[in-house]
Amino acid sequence: MRFVETVQKHGYRFVADVKRIEPLAEGVFRANEDSILSATYLSRARDSADLAERRVFDRLSPPATAEDGHPEMSVTATEAVPPEEPTSAARSTLILKLAAISVILLASVGLGLYLYSEYFSNAVRTGGKRSFAVLPVRPLNAANRDDVYDYEIGIAEAVIHQLNSLKGFTVRPISSTRQYSDIAQDPIAAGREQKVDYVLASNYQIADGRIRVTSQLLNVATGETDLTYKGEKPVADLFAMQDAIAVEIGSLLKERFSTTRNRPTAKRGTDNEEAYRLYLHGAALADKQHHTEVFKAIECFEKAIQLDPNYALAYARLANAQSTVVGNRSGAAGEQYPKAKAAIEKALAIDDTLAEAHSYLAEIKSDFERDFAGAEREHKRALELDPNSPIAHRMYSLFLTYLGRHDESLSEIKTAIDLEPASVLNQLLLGRSLLFARRYDEAVTHLERAAEMDPEFLYPHQSLVIAYRMKGDNDKAFESFLRSRIIAGEEQSELHGWRSTYALSGWDGIFERQLEKAKVQERNGKPNYNLLANLSSELGRREEAFAYLEKALVQHGGLTYLKVHPRFDSLRSDPRFDDLVKRAGFE
Structure with missing residues (x-):
């Protein structure tokens, strides 16, 4: 068989038969x-x-x-x-x-x-699920952005509700995506930060009483546009407009991914447009977890309830904000928790299918009533109602930490992070779970990450003080302590005083100074018995520490970490401590 032949003045030519083999x-x-x-x-x-x-x-x-x-x-x-x-x-x-x-x-x-x-x-x-981030709907004309909650957030949340009802979809909550409202925001960068498969990026324009919305579903891995939606609706009926756009986008994605609905679409819970605006504004403020913002959030929720006395979601978020006030040590537990309990009971009386309302009720049962069995039932009910709720997983994780069930706690908070990876609160609670599990190196890693995510968030720095102290790194602990005081807004003269105290007396001097300030607050009618007990324990003043713990027990606040907090380790060998743990409801 010949394969080549000679071609004069050119060289050789291949002459064998060739068959093309098609690829699969x-x-x-x-x-x-x-x-x-x-x-x-x-x-x-x-x-x-x-x-x-x-x-x-x-x-x-x-x-x-x-x-x-x-x-x-x-x-x-x-x-x-x-x-x-x-x-x-x-x-x-x-x-x-x-x-x-x-x-x-x-x-x-x-x-x-x-x-x-x-x-x-x-x-x-991810269990074979596709993950999505729905970004706020941005105006083409950035000059007028007065209607943020009507259009930018309102439409986005309506779309989130639609997508959450589709089988095989995991959708980031509005609390995660609210931050991406800047006109110049790169949607792919947002998608990577949220660790999702797809981003829905939209813009809108209003003219002649109508809103025109254009949305693109972007594949985060490739950067390519998977599909495009264009719709135009009258703006006279705000809710009808939001729902119509959301339904059309939801149907488009349902067809694109050949899926079905596996649960009802969540409702906004009110027919009052102004009440809904106030609720969205309050939720944005409350999610910041900052002292001053929480009080503003409470005002928004209360105004929303005045406009719609049957607004269950507003009652639920009001209860959580009031509980946060106690957590921030900005109000007496005896005053705030009864208000929170009344609000959450009202929310559940209106709608007992609200998962987050059951989570907030669980918080009240554990933190105020010391009913840990009842609290766990409510946490499990919340997860049963909404297995994809980062709030439900996060709050259950916190509860499990109280009980010293650290492996379960870490599992729950990691699930919350999978559902809401850009949440600074999730990172904080992961760090704190590791801290109370005595895994200090890992705790520092996640607490520092939380501090980087929101440099003005106070709680990561406060927790870092404890973590570094337990590691034996006193200087790093003091750096975190100073950062926390700066964030809290202390004057330069006070900061200089802390530096001088640490230079002269180390941490014992810091604890002495903190203790004296806490006692002044106590004399002024604003006692924080948990803090007083913590500081007394750190200074080795056992009798004083037990006296303050007894008062904290009566006050119904601040003892949720009694069983696991390393600051109480010096007291655990005393039989009185075991008795206190039992009377606090842990055993």
Whole structure:
């Protein structure tokens, strides 16, 4: 059989019969819709391998000459021209070159398989669900942004409710995506930060009493636009407009991903537009977890309730904000918790299917009533109602920490982080869970991360003081202490006083000074018995510490960490401590 023939003045020509072997169709790889990427990645790996092979053989082939503009083909062997026996050096060179080809081919195929496996393993980690972030709907004209809650947040939350009702969808809550309202926000960057598969980025324009909305579903991995929505609605009826746009976008995604609805769409809970605006504003303020913002949030929720006395969500968030006031030590537990209890009972009387309302009731039962069995029932009910609620998982994690069930607590807070990865509160609680589990190095890592996520958030710094102290790094602990005082707004003269005290007396001096200030507050009718007990314990004043713990027990506040807080370790050998733990309801 002949493979080549001689062509005068040109060289040789390949004359054997050639048959084209078609590659497998892409569809061969597509066992189902979720495996589309496997075909794509393998196809790209195959293309990369072909390209690499061509480039290597180009380098191996001797240079060609040309006559009349036609390249001259050169081959190394034919039947008519026997090849010369290669030298040992040539054989070695050929072997090395073939080895290089093999390495490149294997690397290309390996890369494709790695990319596929990364996609597949991520799907397994998320239970095969697709994750989405719905960004605030941004105006094309940034000059007028007075209607933030009507359009930017209102439409986004309506869309979130729609997508949350679809099977196989995990959607970031508005508390996570609210921050991406800047006109210049890169949606892909937001998607990476939120660790989602897709981002829905939208803009709107209002003219002649109508709103025109354009939305793009962006694939975060590729940066490509998966689908586009365009809709136009009258703005006269705000809720009807929000719902109509949300339903159309939801239907578009439902069809795109061939899914179905597996639960009812969540409702906003009120027909009063102004009450809804106040609720959204209050939620934005409360989510900041800052002292002054919480009081503003309470005002918003109370005004919303005045406008709609049957607004269950507003009652639930009001209860949580009032509980936060106690957590911030900005009000007496005896005053705030009864208000919170009344608000949460009202919320559940209106709608007992609100998952977060059950979580807030659980908080009241554990923190104020010391009914830990009842609290756990409420936490489990919240998770039963909404397994994808980061609030429910986060608050259950906190409760489990109180009880010293650290492995369970860490599992719950990690689930909350999976659902809401950019939440500073989740990072804080992960750090605190590790702190109370005595895993101090890991605690520092996550608490520092929380501090980086929100440099003005007080609580990560306060927790870092304890974590560094337990590690024995007193200087780093003092740095965190100073940062917390700066965030709290202390004057320079006070900061200078703390520095001088630490330089002269170390942490004992700091504790003495804190204790004296806390006693002044007590004399002024604003006692914080938990803090007083903490400081007395740190200074080794056992009798004083137990006296303050007894008062804290009567006050119904601040003893939730009694069983696990390392600051009480010096008291645990005393039989009175075990008795106190029992009377606090832990056993």
